[in-house]
Amino acid sequence: MTDKGNLKIQAIENGTVIDHIKAGQALNVLRILGIAADCRGTVSFVMNAPGAKGRKDVVKVEGRELNVEELNRISLIAPNATVNIIRDFVVLQKKKVVLPTYVEDVVRCINPNCISNSTEPIKSRFSVIRSEKGGVVLRCLYCEHVISENIAEHLV
Structure with a gap:
């Protein structure tokens, strides 16, 4: 039996989770990352999810870790985002994006x-x-x- 109040996006084995994106910006994050319909890995996103500080978006990209240029671009539209690097279903690294000068x-x-x-x-x-x-x-x-x-x- 599934508790509908706790439905979640499937965990990823390896990849990146970008959390605390300003609500409504997930599609722009996907655009920044150049993710299209022909992407090979699983891409999941949630828009307008409830969070501790209001509504937020979350993006999960399987099989990909972001480079500094991608993080800099994301920081421009989501300066409070956090990036989690996932390996073997475990958060290996968690960091906040940093605005470049x-x-x-x-x-x-x-x-x-x-x-x-x-x-x-x-x-x-x-x-x-x-x-x-x-x-x-x-x-x-x-x-x-x-x-x-x-x-x-x-x-x-």
Whole structure:
């Protein structure tokens, strides 16, 4: 007999669990990771799950451990996320994502006149700042434009 109040996503043997993602951002995390329908491992996600600090999303990716670049991208849309590395069904390592001080070629500047949006062979560069509300603010290092909302919409 199954207790419907305790239904869970199946445990993964090896891979990564990203927890404490801001509610509604799981699909953006999957996009950042480049996970498509043809992915070989099992990918599970829960959206708007109850958590101790309100609603959250959770993503489980079987057979894959994230690299630093992927963690940096995730931190921009989920600065409070935790990443668990799973091996043999056991949490081997648990860590919080860390906001980088700057990102390069990760986000497109919202200023259409920015040099990073021209035909010049230049990569976008942003300084990364944590806002007073715990969110993320990006400031273009070329034109000083700020992105503080909907960062996922501007990911390269």
